[in-house]
Amino acid sequence: IAGITQAPTSQILAAGRRMTLRCTQDMRHNAMYWYRQDLGLGLRLIHYSNTAGTTGKGEVPDGYSVSRANTDDFPLTLASAVPSQTSVYFCASSDNSEGPLHFGNGTRLTVT
Amino acid sequence: GQNIDQPTEMTATEGAIVQINCTYQTSGFNGLFWYQQHAGEAPTFLSYNVLDGLEEKGRFSSFLSRSKGYSYLLLKELQMKDSASYLCAGLDSNYQLIWGAGTKLIIKP
Secondary structure (H helix, E strand, O other), rough: OOOEEEEOEEEEEOOOOOOOEEEEEEOOOOOEEEEEOOOOOOEEEEEEEEEOOEEEEEEOOEEEOOOOOOOOOEEEEEOOOOHOHHHHEEEEEEEOOOOOOEEEEEEEEEEE | OOOOEEEOOOEEOOOOOOEEEEEOOOOOOOOEEEEEEOOOOOOEEEEEEEEOOOEEEEEEEEEEEEOOEEEEEOOOOHHHHHHHOEEEEEOOOOOOEEEOOOOEEEOOO
């Protein structure tokens, strides 16, 4: 089934640890995005990639890094996790900048 | 600054009609999206408006007024499964999405 796969589904992480959230899509979409969603706030863009080989910073990029080595994969890395990074993380993709987003099922991350 | 405003929560009765409003202020405008998000799940695309007027898709319709910076999502013949959060998002001149915090819709029998 075509779509976006995120892993892990949930994770509890000690502060200071490094963590990579995985995201893979099989729709051959050019653009990919990482959002975090916190209660009472709208989705906030962390990083994005308009095409393989390029990345850009979103609204809340500090403490996060991404890479886009190929079309399908867009991992998000937390170099040294802090409790404020406790959130639900969604990966999304779109065929172009005007197209609707297709979301993965999310990763619920708790940093203790 | 850029901003999307929508009510935090609304309650409606099964079988009725509900209108969820959204006002937006964006730097330039390239369209407005509505997404549905059930609790614990990912958002899913509902509608996209870039021109003024009403777009109808079955029980759901979305309206846009560019001059007023205003949109609404209209849900007819409400069903219990429509209980969800509805997210409004505006696409600015740089093709970046600006998201509202979402409207939680509670359907009562």
